[in-house]
Amino acid sequence: MRSFGYASARDSADAVRLADRTPGAAFIAGGTDLLNLMKDGVQHHRHLVDVNKLDLARVTESASGLRIGGLARMRQVAEHHAVRARFPVLAEALLASASPQVRNMATIGGNLLQRTRCGYFRDIGSACNKRVPGSGCSALQGWNRGHAVLGGSESCIATHPSDLAVALTALDASVHVLGPGGTRRIPVGEFYRLPGDTPQIETSLRPAELITAVEVPRHPTATRSRYLKLRDRATFEFAVVSVAAALDLRGHFVRDIRLAFGGIGTKPWRSAEAEAELRGKNLTVERVEQAGRVLVRGAVPRQDNEFKVELVQRALAELVLGLGGLR
């Protein structure tokens, strides 16, 4: 790792001020992604602003929903009684992530901002538009089994690796930030950006903005919500394909449904079209299959990842039919 300066911030305002006025500064929370990227030379920061002392680690439930502090740890959120009882998809997505040690360290804010696991991105010897804009994308003609089939461009087809972000996308969460210009609330659907021809810009976060909290609204679908993660080994591995589903059912009648997907899109992928196939109708195997077909309608598979087009439809059917008691 190249050397850098370090300062521990006292509070949120202090953290933002430090990051704002120190050129080349970055926040460090758990450090579980940032330090890997810095060791590999993928990122360099002249200064790190440690935000671990900030009073932002609380998880609270109110009439309007759940508020998760930006510095809450993955384990803490996964074990929280309100999360488990009323937002189970969040607990499941978190428990399916990383390892117990990493979940003790990693924060919710850092999780949302973790960077892609595209091997070319993390190898400084390879061309990568996300790491070095304009250098080319090694994955387009290379080994792209793990890459996206939706939302890609000729600049980049990398997936976003966060399981939590997929679950939050299904629950219509929003990200609260504090920056030099004050506070903002960003719906998670607008937080992540498609690569287009600027894959180096991944979120709508502005310089020196700190994630202070994530808010998850209470909703009739949230209590019947689940996460299905398919991966190359039983545990401790990133998703090949994942599905978050939240369902408000009366008998077999779907009053409301939210669906989000991981591993197939260049950002956590919400499909309003697939939801529309199921909302306001009785749940049947045929309708779920139709929703799957609608989901992948615009898919652009590459050499090694064509299997994902089929796999995600099966995963969707497995999860939603299971939730609906049809499997």
Added chain:
Amino acid sequence: MPESPRPATTHTRRTVLKSTAVAAAGATPAPAPAPAVAAAAAPTTAGDVAEVMEITLSVNGRKHAVTVEPRVTLLDALRERLALTGTKKGCDRGECGACTVLVDGERIKSCLTLAVMRQGSAITTVEGLADGDRLHPVQEAFIRRDAFQCGGCTSGQIMSAVACIREGHTGSDEEIRQWMSGNICRCACYQNIVAAVADAAREVRR
């Protein structure tokens, strides 16, 4: 490989590490052990950006004053400054678990955290488990169950197991496998590791 600054001498790696560790690990604030840290300046306010910092790490119940650059991981500080080489470096990327230690009772990967971020925390390494000559029940169980071959992963497995038992994730072999999955064993001693953890869990609860 660690990139922390070392004195440029003709010493072998071992002797350099030893002497640096001795100089830096004294109970009283250490004299600057190497030219690279002669300009030591502890930050006084959060606004100061430090190149080298004098910090105190509390390890296995003892306080150690060390002088580190911010880029030194907790793992490197333990091994190279405090000469506590029981904690192993496998991947240095959070993937293998060999570097697992307890911080304030919780298991973490010491390769993914900076020493300067752990001031004021109580750190436990494998050297701190035994009670005098009496090994910790998890250590005993690993020996009894022959739960290692090369031993490279073992201290990490043991630290992780201590936490896993305390967390209550040892209800079945399946659960142990799931909750010990952050620790990889290249020698694939998994069966015996699971048996050792199950043994130790029974014993600790007795």
